[in-house]
Amino acid sequence: MTEVLLILAFITFIAIGVPISFSLGLVAFFGIATVPGIPSIVIFNKMFYGLNSFILLAVPLFILAANLMNHGNISKMLIDFSVALVGHIRGGLAHSNILVSMIFAGVSGSSQADTAGVGKVLIPSMIEQGYDAETAVGVTAASSTIGSIIPPSIVMVVYAGITNASVAALFLAGVIPGIMVGLAMMVVVAIRGKKYNFPKNERVKLNEIGKLFLKSFPALVTPIIIIGGIVSGFFTPTEAAGVSAVYALLVGMFIYKTIKARQIPEIIIETLRLSSLSLFALATANALGELMGYYGVTAVVSEFFLNAPGGMYLFITIVIAFFLFIGTFMDGVPAMILFVPVILPAAIALGIHPVHLGLIVTITLSLGLVTPPYGLCLLIAGSIGKIGIERSFRGVRPYFLVAVLVLLFVAFVPQVVIGIPKLISPRLF
Numbered sequence: 001m002t003e004v005l006l007i008l009a010f011i012t013f014i015a016i017g018v019p020i021s022f023s024l025g026l027v028a029f030f031g032i033a034t035v036p037g038i039p040s041i042v043i044f045n046k047m048f049y050g051l052n053s054f055i056l057l058a059v060p061l062f063i064l065a066a067n068l069m070n071h072g073n074i075s076k077m078l079i080d081f082s083v084a085l086v087g088h089i090r091g092g093l094a095h096s097n098i099l100v101s102m103i104f105a106g107v108s109g110s111s112q113a114d115t116a117g118v119g120k121v122l123i124p125s126m127i128e129q130g131y132d133a134e135t136a137v138g139v140t141a142a143s144s145t146i147g148s149i150i151p152p153s154i155v156m157v158v159y160a161g162i163t164n165a166s167v168a169a170l171f172l173a174g175v176i177p178g179i180m181v182g183l184a185m186m187v188v189v190a191i192r193g194k195k196y197n198f199p200k201n202e203r204v205k206l207n208e209i210g211k212l213f214l215k216s217f218p219a220l221v222t223p224i225i226i227i228g229g230i231v232s233g234f235f236t237p238t239e240a241a242g243v244s245a246v247y248a249l250l251v252g253m254f255i256y257k258t259i260k261a262r263q264i265p266e267i268i269i270e271t272l273r274l275s276s277l278s279l280f281a282l283a284t285a286n287a288l289g290e291l292m293g294y295y296g297v298t299a300v301v302s303e304f305f306l307n308a309p310g311g312m313y314l315f316i317t318i319v320i321a322f323f324l325f326i327g328t329f330m331d332g333v334p335a336m337i338l339f340v341p342v343i344l345p346a347a348i349a350l351g352i353h354p355v356h357l358g359l360i361v362t363i364t365l366s367l368g369l370v371t372p373p374y375g376l377c378l379l380i381a382g383s384i385g386k387i388g389i390e391r392s393f394r395g396v397r398p399y400f401l402v403a404v405l406v407l408l409f410v411a412f413v414p415q416v417v418i419g420i421p422k423l424i425s426p427r428l429f
Contacts, residue, residue, distance in 0.1 A: 002031070002034050003295060006027050006030065006031050006291075009026070009027055009030065010023055010024075010027045013026060013027070014329055020281060020329070020330055020331065020334060020374075021277070021280045021281035021283075021284050021285075021334065022284070024281065024284040024285050024287070024288045024334060024338075025043075025047075025283075025284035025287060025288075027288060027291075028043055028046075028284060028287035028288040028290070028291050029043050029287075031288070031291040032287075032290070032291055032294075035291075035294050038294070042290065043287045043290075044287075046286050046287045046289075046290045047283035047284060047286060047287050048283070049286075050282060050283050050285075050286025050287070050337070051279060051282065051283050051286075053161050054236075054238055055157060055160060055161045055167070055236075055237060055238055056157075056158070056161055056279070056282070057238045057241070058154070058157045058237050058238045058240070058241035059154055059157065059158070059241075059275060059278060059279065059333075060271060060272070060275035060279070061238065061241030061242050061244070061245050062108065062109040062110060062152060062154050062157070062241045062244065062245075063110060063113070063154070063271050063274050063275050063278075064245045064267070064268070064271040065107075065108060065109070065241065065244040065245040065247075065248045066107075066108035066109065066110045066113030066114075066117070067113070067267050067270055067271050067274075068245060068248035068249050068252055068259065068267060069104075069107060069108060069113075069117065069219070069248050069252070070113060070116065070117040071252065071258075071259055071263060071267050072248065072251065072252025072253075072256055072258045072259045073252075073256065073258045074107070074219045074248065074251065074252065074256065074258075075100070075104060075117035075118055075121065076121060077212075077215055077216045077219055077256070078100050078103050078104055078107075078216055078219055078220075079096065079100050079118065079121055079122060080212055080215075080216070081100075081103075081209075081212045081213060081215070081216040081220075082096040082097075082099040082100040082103065083096040083201065083204075084204040084208060084209045084212045085099065085209065086099055087200070087201035087204065088200055088201055088202060088203040088204070089190075089193075089200060090190070090193040090194060090197075090198055090200050091189045091190065091192070091193030091198035091199075091200065092198075092199070092200040092201045093122065093125060093126045093129055093131065093199070093201070094126065094131070094135065094139045094189040094193065094198060095186055095189055095190075096122070097118065097122050097126070097139045097140055097143055098139065098143040098146075098182050098185050098186050098189065099182070099186075100118055100122075101114055101118060101140075101143035101144055101146050101147065101182070102143075102146055102150060102178065102179065102182040103219075103220065104117065104118060104147065105146045105147040105148075105149065105150035105153075105178060106150050106151065106152070106222065106223030106226075106227075107219060107222045107223060107244075107248075108147060108152075109147065109151070109152040109153050109154045109157075109241075109244075110147055110148075110154055111144045111145055111146075111147035111148045111366060111369050111377050112144075112147075112274075112369075112376055112377060112380060113147070114143075114144040114146075114147040114377075115140060115141060115144040115376075115377040115380045115381050116380055118140060118143075118144065119137075119140045119141075119144075119380065119381050119384045119385075120384055122136070122140060123136045123137060123140055123381065123384045123385045124384075126139075127385065129199050130198075130199045131198065131199070132395075133385045133386070133387045133391070133395075134387065134391050134392070134394050134395030135192075135198075135395055136385055136395075137381045137382055137384070137385035137387060137391075137392045137395050137396075138381075138392065138394070138395025138396040138397070138398075138399060139185070139189065139395070139399065140381045140384075140385075141369075141370045141375075141377045141378045141380075141381035141382075141392065141395075141396050142185060142370055142396045142399030142400060142403065143182065143185055143399070144369070144377045144381070145181070145366040145367060145369050145370060145377065145403065146178050146181055146182055146366075147366075148332065148362060148363075148365070148366035148369070149174050149177055149178035149181060149362060149363055149366055150174055150175060150178030150179070150223075151170070151171030151172075151174050151175065151223070151226070151227050152171065152223075152226050152227070152237075152240065152241070152244070153170075153171070153174060153362065154278075154333075155332045155333065155336065155362050155365060155366070156170040156171065156174060156358060156362055157237055157241075158282070158332075158333050158336055158337070159336055159340065159358045159361065159362065160237070160358075162336060162337065162340050162341060162344075163340060163344055163354050163358070165354040165355055165358055166355070167230060167236075167237040168230045168231045168233075168237075168425070169355045169421065169425075170355055170358050170359070170362075171227055171230060171231070172227075172231060172421035172424060172425060173355050173356075173358075173359055173417055173418055173421045174359065174362070175227075175421075176416070176417050176420060176421075177359060177363060177406065177410045177417050180406045180409070180410075181363075181402075181403050181406050184402040184403065184405065184406050185399045185402060185403070187402070188398050188399055188402050192398065218251045218255050218256075219251065222244065222247060222248075225243065225244075225247065226240045226243070226244055229243065231425055249264075278331070278333050281331060281333055281334040282333050282334060282337055284334070285333070285334035285335075285337035285338045286337055288338060289337055289338055289341060292338070292342065297342055298341065298342050298345060301342050301343060301346055302345045302346040302349060304346075305318075305346040305349075305350065306346065306349055306350070311350060312350045312351060312352060313412070315343075315346060315347065315350055315352070316352070316360065316411050316412065319343060319347075319357075319360060319361070319364075320360065320364050320407065320408075320411060322339075323335065323339075323361055323364040323365055323368070324364055324367065324368065324371070326339070326365075326368065327364065327365050327367060327368015327369070327371055327374070328368060328371045328372065328373065328374055328375070329373065329374045330368070330374065331374070331376070332362075332365035332366065332368065332369075335365055335368075336361065336365070340357075340361060343357070344357065353414070353418060355418065356414045356417075356418055359410055359417060360407070360410065360411050363403075363406075363407045363410060364407060367400060367403055367404065367407070370393070370396045370400055371393070371400070372389050372390075372393050373389070375389070375393070378392050378393060378396060379392075
């Protein structure tokens, strides 16, 4: 009976607009209060120890790197380069939008930073060129989800912290699915571009592309520095995040000269504000996870899947459906903290590699960023394009559907996405 009341309380908090982090914390506090012999101080201890992790320092550092890149107009450099490469194709700006999201994903690790940085430039440009607002917003929001898939990925770092999986292995494994999602979305743009006669730009001369490449080169090498350093063992994910932030600052101040010293306090304050949102939600999710442990939820879930007739395939199907639903109202970080420890033992017992499970969960939760009512990337892009959430999701829908197809391929054909990284670095798997 207590469990039912706690679930109803959580649903009520969400329905009346209580922020998700406070909803998680309140349910955890009231729940622990009903467990005999457990002092309420356990909640606060669990919140503190949930954040007392070296690897989680990577979260604010990657957010800082993304903010420095946006303030330093590095995203603008990448946009200009992408437009020069594919702008002459039918639907050129839409293709450029997706391509720059794939590149920016390898720089920032944050889908929200991608939406804000790319969207404020490309959404108005697309509308001005003749695209309808739904398409401009839809392409921008949908392609920004790649930021959570292609490394470095903040969500993958959190998953590694929960499961002790190798961050390097997760980063390597995320490259192919991220590129697949981007290419699938570009196919949709090509089909819709032909049907609706999307505009295109004039072809840029080869020497101009070369100039733009050289101009963008400091930003383009960032993923190589980060991923190469982690995979080679030269530095840890947290150190990589620090290197990324310092590198972005140096590039912005001394190469592009677009960041001034007086802007740094503002950038740091914005980083602290964004980081606190994610980390407080992570802390309260840890507390609620402790309560779920007292109720033995993990054992119940494991027993159900181990005795169910569908085995691994049923498990994967339910995990995808569940996280798609959770993503409609909860951010990826607290969702992982809450539910990954619950499903991980069952996944291992069914023979699913933790890295494969991490890919499935990461991609599924990234799609939650464009599903109403929470859909943070959807809301950001919609506010830039000045349209409501219904019209925004209408624009996202075709790209969301092809991303789901890629997700199903990744989920049920792991040999492709895990096999190649395993050949590159067998020691990580």
